[in-house]
Amino acid sequence: MAGRVEKNYPLHQLTTWKIGGPAEAVYWPQTKEDLATVWQRAQKADVPVWLIGQGSNLLVPDSGLPGVTLVTTSLRAIEWGNYTVQVEAGYPLARLAQEAGERGFSGLAFARGIPGSVGGAVMMNAGAHGGAMAPHIAAVTALWPDGTVKKVGKAELEFAYRSCSLRGHAWVLEVELMFAPGDRETILQEMKENLTKRALNQPLEKPSAGSVFQNPPGDSAGRLIEAAGWKGRGVGGAQVSTKHSNFIVNTGNAKAIDVLTLIEKIQKSVELEFGVILQTEVAYLNDTQYTRSDARIKGEQSLENN
Numbered sequence: 001m002a003g004r005v006e007k008n009y010p011l012h013q014l015t016t017w018k019i020g021g022p023a024e025a026v027y028w029p030q031t032k033e034d035l036a037t038v039w040q041r042a043q044k045a046d047v048p049v050w051l052i053g054q055g056s057n058l059l060v061p062d063s064g065l066p067g068v069t070l071v072t073t074s075l076r077a078i079e080w081g082n083y084t085v086q087v088e089a090g091y092p093l094a095r096l097a098q099e100a101g102e103r104g105f106s107g108l109a110f111a112r113g114i115p116g117s118v119g120g121a122v123m124m125n126a127g128a129h130g131g132a133m134a135p136h137i138a139a140v141t142a143l144w145p146d147g148t149v150k151k152v153g154k155a156e157l158e159f160a161y162r163s164c165s166l167r168g169h170a171w172v173l174e175v176e177l178m179f180a181p182g183d184r185e186t187i188l189q190e191m192k193e194n195l196t197k198r199a200l201n202q203p204l205e206k207p208s209a210g211s212v213f214q215n216p217p218g219d220s221a222g223r224l225i226e227a228a229g230w231k232g233r234g235v236g237g238a239q240v241s242t243k244h245s246n247f248i249v250n251t252g253n254a255k256a257i258d259v260l261t262l263i264e265k266i267q268k269s270v271e272l273e274f275g276v277i278l279q280t281e282v283a284y285l286n287d288t289q290y291t292r293s294d295a296r297i298k299g300e301q302s303l304e305n306n
């Protein structure tokens with residue numbers, strides 16, 4: 001098997017929040033087959049396995065992660081078709097959006113500023129500016145808990161706001177996307193405008209994981225957080241951004257526990273003030289909840305369960 005392996009590797013280097021303790025071992029598989037093989041071997045040896053893409057929607061505990069952490073970023077094979085693309089999970093979503101736009105393939109303009117991988121974007125049903133991944137997904141090839149690799153069509157998948165039915169049940173290895181014919185210049189212009197909006201509204205100069213909470217139906221999490229008085233307030237090195245109240249930024253030395261504490265305080269405060277329970281959008285990989293008899297592929301545990 002090919003690919004880089006590191007032991008006792010600092011996971012803060014693999015997350016955009018720049019937070020997280022050491023991973024017992026990290027492996028960057030070069031092929032989908034290598035990824036599946038490691039999963040099967042780890043299952044047999046009863047070793048926990050975690051999977052991350054670009055780490056842009058992820059909180060990793062300060063204690064780190066036991067077992068093997070797989071990083072998909074080397075899985076980048078891509079094949080363009082007639083208003084379609086077949087692309088491996090580790091391909092950067094923003095790059096894919098740019099390349100689709102340059103071909104006059106319409107659909108991914110919303111994704112130009114999202115710093116995740118294609119696999120992570122499918123799992124999160126990433127979206128912005130009124131667009132989302134789900135409408136463009138034709139099929140997903142995934143690794144299932146029994147070690148098999150199977151392709152499933154869109155009809156077998158369910159998507160909702162920031163969620164996909166595969167989450168916690170399978171790992172995305174490859175995706176087939178479909179596009180509508182579009183005008184190249186119009187798409188490129190739309191992406192440029194989307195990037196400008198982000199630069200204006202988001203604290204892109206500081207480490208973050210994007211929006212921390214899902215928007216409740218008919219409202220905005222950022223509005224509620226600001227109205228509850230949390231804008232600019234923090235715990236330890238974690239601070240609610242002064243630019244976008246649904247972002248928690250790492251001011252330099254934030255720990256996962258700072259972020260978790262701040263999240264909990266915000267949730268309590270918003271519930272008390274407005275009767276709204278904010279659900280988290282970021283994924284929390286929590287080592288303490290791993291059970292060795294758990295035959296499922298490891299996904300994230302929700303922060304609400306923590």
Ligand SMILES: Cc1cc2nc3c(=O)[nH]c(=O)nc-3n(C[C@H](O)[C@H](O)[C@H](O)COP(=O)(O)OP(=O)(O)OC[C@H]3O[C@@H](n4cnc5c(N)ncnc54)[C@H](O)[C@@H]3O)c2cc1C
Pocket residue numbers: 016051052053054055056057058072089113114115116117118119120121122123124125126127128170171172173202204208209210211283284299300
């Ligand atoms: C500045 C900034 C702006 C952002 N803006 C947006 C936005 O506009 N819209 C939006 O939706 N998100 C946004 N995000 C969040 C994030 O970029 C997306 O959720 C992205 O899709 C996550 O992809 P990832 O590869 O980074 O996933 P990771 O953070 O690595 O992982 C997230 C979760 O997905 C799982 N996962 C990752 N890859 C796979 C795979 N191949 N198969 C199965 N599970 C997998 C992980 O186990 C984890 O549970 C933003 C983040 C930042 C930092």
